[in-house]
Amino acid sequence: MTKIDTSRPETVLPTPSHTVGPFYGHALPFPGGGDIAPVGHPDTIALQGYVLDGAGDPLPDAFVELWGPDPDGNVPQVDGSMRRDPASGGFLGRNGVEFTGWGRVQTDANGHWTARTLRPGARGRNAPYLSVCVFARGLLVHLHTRIYLPGDEAALAADPLLSQVEEARRGTLIAEDRGDGTYRFDIRLQGEGETVFLEFR
Amino acid sequence: MTLTQADIDQEIAAQHAAYEKRIADGAPVEHQPRRDYAPYRSSLLRHPKQPPVSIDVSKDPEVVELSSPAFGERDITEIDNDLTRQHHGEPIGERITVSGRLLDRDGRPIRGQLVEIWQANSAGRYAHQREQHDAPLDPNFTGVGRTLTDDDGHYHFTTIQPGPYPWRQHLNAWRPAHIHFSLFGTAFTQRLVTQMYFPSDPLFPYDPIIQSVTDDAARQRLVATYDHNLSVPEFSMGYVWDIVLDGPHATWIEEGR
Numbered sequence: 001m002t003k004i005d006t007s008r009p010e011t012v013l014p015t016p017s018h019t020v021g022p023f024y025g026h027a028l029p030f031p032g033g034g035d036i037a038p039v040g041h042p043d044t045i046a047l048q049g050y051v052l053d054g055a056g057d058p059l060p061d062a063f064v065e066l067w068g069p070d071p072d073g074n075v076p077q078v079d080g081s082m083r084r085d086p087a088s089g090g091f092l093g094r095n096g097v098e099f100t101g102w103g104r105v106q107t108d109a110n111g112h113w114t115a116r117t118l119r120p121g122a123r124g125r126n127a128p129y130l131s132v133c134v135f136a137r138g139l140l141v142h143l144h145t146r147i148y149l150p151g152d153e154a155a156l157a158a159d160p161l162l163s164q165v166e167e168a169r170r171g172t173l174i175a176e177d178r179g180d181g182t183y184r185f186d187i188r189l190q191g192e193g194e195t196v197f198l199e200f201r
Numbered sequence: 202m203t204l205t206q207a208d209i210d211q212e213i214a215a216q217h218a219a220y221e222k223r224i225a226d227g228a229p230v231e232h233q234p235r236r237d238y239a240p241y242r243s244s245l246l247r248h249p250k251q252p253p254v255s256i257d258v259s260k261d262p263e264v265v266e267l268s269s270p271a272f273g274e275r276d277i278t279e280i281d282n283d284l285t286r287q288h289h290g291e292p293i294g295e296r297i298t299v300s301g302r303l304l305d306r307d308g309r310p311i312r313g314q315l316v317e318i319w320q321a322n323s324a325g326r327y328a329h330q331r332e333q334h335d336a337p338l339d340p341n342f343t344g345v346g347r348t349l350t351d352d353d354g355h356y357h358f359t360t361i362q363p364g365p366y367p368w369r370q371h372l373n374a375w376r377p378a379h380i381h382f383s384l385f386g387t388a389f390t391q392r393l394v395t396q397m398y399f400p401s402d403p404l405f406p407y408d409p410i411i412q413s414v415t416d417d418a419a420r421q422r423l424v425a426t427y428d429h430n431l432s433v434p435e436f437s438m439g440y441v442w443d444i445v446l447d448g449p450h451a452t453w454i455e456e457g458r
């Protein structure tokens with residue numbers, strides 16, 4: 001029964017997850033999905049990476065969502081990520097001024113994705129990071145991970161999540177600095193160098 | 202050797218029996234599928250083998266994942282939730298209306314959040330480049346919808362009953378008719394992508410994707426309920442499908458909205 005009686009808490013049980021499947025490409029991605037940073041913002045960073053499977057092969061049919069705070073560590077509550085044109089019904093895209101903090105990018109035929117956003121600020125005891133959600137055909141439940149930026153070793157060492165991850169795997173959560181505000185972050189779903197994925201409770 | 206439906210049936214039965222045994226041995230109910238579910242072959246190389254690292258959000262209200270991106274009226278157009286009005290002509294097929302509420306684990310409505318859907322047309326064909334199924338495209342149907350939940354957490358779509366489609370994982374593999382849903386909660390931890398099915402579909406037992414939810418009651422929660430009171434006279438069949446988002450969330454965020 002999928003009509004839920006909220007006066008009976010025992011019937012309020014989670015809806016199971018399902019794979020996104022292969023045919024979301026005309027539905028979920030939108031123009032400018034990875035252009036999260038306002039135009040010309042000095043704190044812009046560029047991110048890129050591959051999504052790889054257990055055989056080391058890139059996934060041409062995955063997408064990632066990025067979600068992060070502004071450079072001051074404030075979480076935006078601004079809509080307009082997929083702004084629409086009421087006349088044509090098409091996508092206008094972001095207005096280039098406001099920062100929504102959220103973006104969605106699909107991998108290309110080579111399993112590669114790119115995005116531009118603002119350098120996240122720290123919140124509480126946490127080192128600055130972007131929250132990441134990975135979806136793909138074959139993934140029955142999406143995967144959460146984080147992109148930490150290298151540089152501030154003290155902040156990274158004090159981070160509550162990083163400090164509970166074994167040394168050998170910590171690096172999978174930290175992007176590689178490629179200079180000029182560009183970073184590389186690969187996501188390995190399985191096997192050698194498997195990315196650390198997260199569960200929230 | 203060609204992989205047959207009988208091979209997949211056996212694997213599905215074995216997975217189900219293994220789950221029943223875990224439950225009998227006192228293991229907790231599994232509301233979610235396991236990421237490594239062999240009868241769905243695409244999961245084999247795409248599931249992590251290491252256990253996830255757990256984050257207790259009650260210990261840290263500052264984690265970014267306790268908040269969620271915002272969507273608003275700018276992000277949708279007025280007819281985005283009516284998939285039958287997006288082209289000049291009427292799409293072919295049985296018109297349906299699908300509605301329900303988006304709730305959190307405490308049964309509270311999730312307001313003003315984005316609901317996205319996509320689906321095949323009435324012939325079982327997606328309007329997607331990679332789709333090779335030899336069934337007609339409908340020039341009047343794209344099969345993509347979006348809406349925002351209202352103050353009671355309600356969403357509402359008008360669309361066309363999707364057809365089942367073959368998918369080549371094994372010989373004679375067919376997907377039961379379904380609508381894909383993408384949902385946001387008040388926290389990014391509640392993010393959900395799933396599929397809604399229609400009552401009494403004869404393909405359920407054969408489909409490793411719906412069977413990946415091995416708990417019988419949980420699997421039933423993916424099936425919409427036909428509601429005659431929601432059928433619109435002279436217009437559409439009505440289905441109701443309430444959605445409950447899993448994952449912890451922060452009540453203090455919602456109160457400030």
Ligand SMILES: [Fe+3]
Pocket residue numbers: 021023376379381
């Ligand atoms: Fe599908």
